[in-house]
Amino acid sequence: MPVDTFITDAMLGTFRNMLQECRDKNLSGDDFNALDAALARMEQLGAEMDDTAAYSGMLVQEGLFIKFSDHYSKLLSSAAEQASANDTGGYDETADCQLLQNTLQAYREAVKNIRTHKAEVKQIMGDHATDADMLFKDQLISNAIEAVINLGESGISYPQFLTQLNEQGLDKALEGSVITRQGLQYSIDAAKATSANPFYVKKEMEKLSLHDGLTDTSVHKIADSLQFQLGCEKIDWTYEPDIRKWNKIKQGWERSVFLLDEWITAYCSFAPHIEPWAAAKDPKEAVTESQDCVPGQLRVWQQINQRYFGMSIQQLFGHPSFNWDVEYHWMHWSQEYLEFLFFQVEPVCQPSQQPDTHLIFIAEKMHKENRKFNPNINLPTKRFASFFDDYFGEGEFAKRYGMPAKPDSNAAVWSNKNLFTGI
Template sequence: MPVDKAMADSILDTYRNMYREMEEKGAEGESFQAMNAALNRMESLAQETDDIVDFTAKLTTENLFIEFSNAYSETMSGMVKEEYSTGRGDELLLEKTLEAYENAILTLEDHPNYELLKSPIEELIELGRSGVSYPVFLRIAEEKGLNKAMEGDLVLREAIISDKTFAEFMHLPLEVEKHEKVLQVHDELSSHAPFNVPDSFEFGLERQKIDWEYAPRINQWNLIIRLWEKMLENVYDWLDSFCSFAPYDDRWADMRGKAYTMRNIKRTQECNPGVLKAREKIFQDYFQMVWDDVFNHETFRNEYAANRVWYSDERLELIKKTYSFCIPFNKPDSELIHASEIIHTEKRYKRPEAFQYSSEDKEKFISIFGKEKWDEFFGKYEK
């Protein structure tokens, strides 16, 4: 009983197709006959054996895979030599080159920068189909810089611009500044380079220098924001912990019962002033800034403009007034507590536009990713 046909076909079809390809191309000679002999032996074994393991073992021990592959390589080599001997060498090379370019376009269809990548390849194909010889094709491609264009410099520049636009969308000024420098270096190197394509290694080094220059500045910027956010939160929570709504607020309410809830409230009342002072010391030691500097600092102004400050203006003013009371073993003034309760009851504690994107932000996002992506990510939040 022969080996299961489906299993045998999964092994032999590759070799059958390779043989058929050579046969259709009119292959002849000893190497082609060797291909035929090896394939016939494979077919015979498929009929003679009834176990797939035994079948593959015999294929391997008889070196049929290797014999077929070697014969195939010799047949291909012989056909290429024959093409050259008949004067079609350059013609064949050009044909194979253009065929490879056409296949490359097909593989790029799902690439986000498909149109940019496709353009220089199509120009090369058009040049190759214009009737020029292979040497002339190579010379013109080099003179026009088409080979360099295929390295993707157009895509690289577009990517830098996209990074800059995205940084603008996210309101990240240092990142915007960094990408502007990267773009400037790219264009400067391009202006002095053959075919206006910068050397990728040189550009990579320059870009890395810029990354190193901005990394500590960006880290500092982010740490400053993180610190003043926590400081504002310390004062905000401390004031609210003295309000009548505190036992019912998610910040303190504990499912285990009132005793646990009151313990949470007490912890905020007693610990937040000390935590605030510790953070203020870090703020001053590392960034030479104090509480009053926060609201005029570029990080705060930027976060406010980007709608990333959660608190309403009214709540921010109340936090500022509360700050001087937020010291260990102290309590906020009763007027501050009353004002906080009114703001909470009327739900005026959150800035209406907090974490909302402006129309300008929307345009920037769409310019990079398209309206479909905007609708997917943010459409449901639009008012």
């Protein structure tokens, strides 16, 4: 079965148009034939292969995109050279006027294409078409191009046009309009609304600061795109190890909590009737396995984290990732239940040991009174919804995705985010 035409149309559509453009111009010769052959090979592979990833890989391995682009540019440049060779007039006013008109026409076409493509995107987006206005600031690009067109239409010659383009930095404005300050601010706001960890926010803020610094120091007040690109790459590179370590340590305390919860809850009278044990083939046997084996698992997990980070279970709980999750309401559990697990259950969760009846009584009570879970666990969604509405319109988040119900928890809200710090 061939690769889906939806995929091949998206991948090859531009190349088909480019080839047709060459046919329309009656271009021919070796480069045209090679161009034709490269596209034919792309089409053939699409018809023969059925795996999209393998198809993409083969196109890259055979260098078909490169071959096509290579012969396309050679074909157009030899056509231009031919036209130039036929031009016996040299540098006269008519030729220069024509060059200027051709250039301006290309810019006019570009503005038209940008608007057409945006209109197409909006049509596809249907009810959410206004999002395109928020996400794609075409006006900034169009304004930059129109400034160039206005300059060209101001009655100056082609070399004067080119000179002023350089002097006024309008060519840089075209380049710079791709990087928008609003886009960077959007990324900061999205990172803050998510607040998954401190590094994502820091990264986005540093990118904006880099952009502003480059803008301030440039002659035409436009950030250099190469310096900005490499600067952003360095920022991502710098923070990536911190993000990975943060996530791994977070996994350390998260899994510890889940094991402690599994162990103490397995001793509750209702355990065989709730998840995960109720789903087992033999719920009672599964409950016994949790009672007998979780302490051994917890202690191996403790050794693993000790080896990784030199951190005990207590130290994992004291890590800033724990405080962060409390502060930004990502914590799944309530403060009172975590205090119970940490101070009372963890010390006795040892191989061959059982919790005393008092601990089992507390666990049953907290479960029955519905006090195990964070009553504010819906706040991250609310926070994100507020950010979303700021950009896309009041009530838009709820309209599209719905809002989470108020959490079914009778626990008190977290009052001490640094509960385990320094223990």
